[in-house]
Amino acid sequence: MKDSILVINCGSSSLKFAVLANAGQDSLIEGIADRLGTEESNITFKFESKKKTILLEDGSHKNAVAQIKEWLNSHPDIADSLVGIGHRVVHGGETFSQSVLINETVLDGIKECAQFAPLHNPAHIKGIEIAFELFPGLPQVAVFDTAFHQTIAPEQYLYPIPMHFYRQHHFRKYGFHGTSYRYISQRLEQVAKGSDQQGVLVAHLGNGASTCAIDKGLSVDTSMGITPLEGLMMGTRSGSIDPSLLSFISQAEGISADAALDILNKKSGLLGVSEISNDCRTLEDAMVSGDQRAKLALDMFAIRTAKHLASMSTTLESIDHLVFTGGIGENSSYLRQAICDHLKALNITIDSTLNETAPRGDTTNISSASSGTNVWIIPTNEELMIALDTISLISH
């Protein structure tokens, strides 16, 4: 085994990690430290198809990384092959249009972008600083969710509000899930060789959900905005709404604008409409047992996703491929069908048998014979992109 990369996704209360070896091809171990900062904090290691969870005595981020280091030390073949650490960073603003080797200037840049990701970026900085302390000498790379969308043109990324907000404060659409979209674009190039790859629509549908239009490999539009709240209806986020609702909600409930925003981020979407759950699987089960609220929430999710895909197609010359990815996009045949049923006017249709029988975890073309667009299920792999970027930057 050689060239192992430790991939870290450090959030405010959780820290996901993985070690990928041999040019990212082999995933050696993965895991998550959860409920950090509480008394129930724990860390789970998934290694050789076995799971092991241990309670963290001190639920700090540092203790979580120390446990990862201890695990690596007890597997010296893996520890010795470690050549770098790749960090997922949510917001790179306009400063970062690609992945970078981390140094003091880069850390300052990530700190500056924290104004738009006040929960995420400070947690990433913590993860980076701890990793520098516990793995001294290992080069570290930052891979940004926003970077892939830096090719979007001003007429797409500007909000139609007074221009000084952009000039002075950089208020604009940034978009997220960029690492996933970059992976999908490259994977599509491998699997759809020989076909015209010019215009691609991608629906990354997970608990967070967004769409992206990709023209010849470059992002030309995406549904999320200055924060991930814009765009599609999601697990707990409302997605795009009339902004006046913010003030109506805060007046109706007697709460601050920030508290109203919290409702749009954490209590809306599938959860808010169904009043059952934000989890697609739970809602599908409820729908099958006849729950109308679950069906309404899922059908709203489908129609709003289809609308975003249709509007995004205006940035492309042709819609050659439509890709479903993310936990819902890869696994929910019900939602893939419901979304494509709303796209018939664009001559996008799928084969219902192929859609329902698509093997989990595989790349599959589910288009119907008459569809004008190739419709794909492609499992995303953000960890692989982070590992590959890290290898590429540390070997230069």
Ligand code: ADP
């Ligand atoms: P995120 O990374 O944004 O947290 P994921 O991409 O892991 O989210 O997706 C989580 C979503 O995928 C959940 O709503 C979950 O219910 C849904 N999901 C996972 N497996 C299935 C399945 N077999 N059928 C329907 N939905 C599924």
